[in-house]
Amino acid sequence: MKRTLSKLILLLPFALFVAVIVLNTLDFGGGSIRFIREAVLTVAVWLCFPIIFYQQWRDQQGNHNSLRQIFFLLIFTSLLAFAVARIDSAAFAGVDSIVALFWTLYSISVVLVLFGAFRHLIHIKRRPATARNFKWMLYLQLLFAFLQGTGTQYLKKSPLSWLGTEALLGVMTFILVVLFVTNSFRVSWIHYLNRRQKLACFWGGLLLLPFAWQLFSHFSQNNIVKTFSPFLGVFICYSFLFFAIYCTLALFSLIAHLPTAHLFDRKMKELESLYALSSTLSVEFDLNRLARQIVKLAAEVTESDCCWLELIDPQKQKLDLVAWQNLSDNEQAKRRAYSTYEHDIEELTQKQTIVENQVLRNKRLRTISRWKSNLGSVVVVPLRSTQQTIGYLYAGKEATFGFEHEDVELLNAFAAQAVIAVENTKLIESSMLKDRLEHELRLAHDAQMNLLPKEMPKLPGFTIEAVCKTANEVGGDYYDFIPLDRDNRLVVTVGDVSGKGAEAAFYMAEIKGMIGALARTLGEPAKVLKKANRIISKILESNHFITLIYGMIDGKRRCFTFCRAGHCPLLLAEPDRDEIRVIEPRGLGVGLDDGPIFDTKLVEEQIDLCPGQTLLLYTDGATEMRNPAGEEFGEKRLVETFASLKHLPAAQIRDGLLAAIDRFSDKSTVHDDLTFVLIQVIDKSALC
């Protein structure tokens, strides 16, 4: 609604012009009617100002459009004015002349449109004063034109008459010219032109200038517009004066900008290309694509005929061509046949940028000229990472002395970016590898956890609890329960493979399988361990060993027979004794000796079981747990803790032991795997 209204307001001035034509036909011949006519026309022009201020389409189309419009409108109008001046005769002059009316209408329309165009240029990079200055200029121009147009006879009667008409006119013109010049200094649009556009504008401006001033001179003389309406005549005259002044100053400004246009252009291009490159860097992690982008931009910005990137292959100690711009297939093939790294090694190991302005004349970098014949000048920039040189960026031109200082600087900047790209890609690759390894270790951890019994065995008269905490993703601790089919017997094993990590985990899996198989066939602890030792010491690396406790609960005879192969002792809590019994029969670790000594040293121990007794089997992870002060938890603390918990059910003893160790270690890093197995005798009816 508001929009349509504003469009209607634009129609108003035309209505006023129509009113003026009507006023023209009512010729009273008096002076007052002329005054009213001029006043109506002034109001009409004032009402037309929105045409200047609301040419919003200019913002979308950019300043080139405004410049083009100014150029063509001024020249066309100037030619037209020239033609009008030729046929200017008494016949067309006068207030009621149709020709005068149309020429005036045309002129004022052109002035309004051009003011819009100039306003657009002036308002580029606007400051707070920009719009104010421009408006002041327009309104004062309107006022002064009205005052001058309605005739100096009124001035003579005014209180200002003592100043004299000429002086007043002079003051008004001076004020206006000052405002014109002020506004004409607003030529920031020149900064945004590139060199070619600046040149075009310069020649265009040079051509335009005579036309602009011709227009001013046309309208400053007596012409049919003035005869139609003195106010409009003066207004249009001032307008063209402003246009001419603006064009002149803009042209001077352009001339000042021309010598640096090339440099300015370059800097813009450099900035743009570096920006483009760094924004590519942040999204692109494929080294080859990145290298292509770097080479392409480097060639464009330095205006090189060809450009290529070579990276050092650390394994083969040679340079690989990874990306290129404007190298023919033939040249690429030839390049690959040569190993630049070997030939130019002395030159290239200098680690500084090499600028060779006459490739053919000088002997430096002659390897390049062997496979690329038409090179005049070449720049080689080493890609320097923090530690070493990782490759080279080359730019070549057919002309000799083709590279300026700025080109070399720019290539250095590109090389720096290329280094970041290469390093980034490497980092990402290694972090991806790390992720994969972590994933695999997690899988290994899950697999190892699956090797441990998923639930506690049910043996009448006994409660059995166990826990195993690994320090790394995979560890060397294990425990197992193997029910034997007769006499209510259950084999319990706790083991610890020396070392840590994946290696220990593999041995652990192996020993678990073997013990499981041997237990079912041999059953008795000493027999099983002797056999297992003979087999395993052949498989184990010489610097690895396994400690084990292998015990067998005989539910029927109510006894526990076990062997200790180098493992931590067995702890036995009894209801009627305060002390914990530490039972440590002799026995070597599995893998320490391949048979004879192991066999002779291994001792089988038997414990008779009665209700209330609790057996604790553990690994050295429990006793070797350290607190932040570096102190070990130790066997003594373990025994004391066990003693304080012995009256509790097995599960609570287990939790109590873990809690005590947690408290002691104070969440410092876990050094080793930690395993507890608890066997509690609960059948109260059984006799001891």
Next chain:
Amino acid sequence: MNNFQVIRNDDDKVTTLRIAGFLDAHTAPMLEREIEKLLEEGRYRILVDFAELGYISSAGLGVFMGYIEQVRENNGDIKMCRMNDKIYRVFDLLGFPTLYDIVTDEEMARAKFVQSSQGRVDRQDN
């Protein structure tokens, strides 16, 4: 933290390795390198002084197991001395004392080297 150190001390026949600090999976390779160097030089009589050692893990124990065979094949031995109680406990649990000479002081260890070489000479004579 918990640095591990090996100080080597050669005399005519016996090389003494004084080890100090923490001997675990991370530091074991240092000791391995040192022993390998001795084997390359043909020094097979190795005396390890444990006086300054604070901790030994299973990986640390493995170092001695890894070379004992080669050393003994060359008429040498790895003997250990001056272990504190805690360290000795670790060796003892595993049954090392039945396989290795572990003695309280250095002189006794040297004497044992002399004995064993004489014994071997005697046997060869017979």
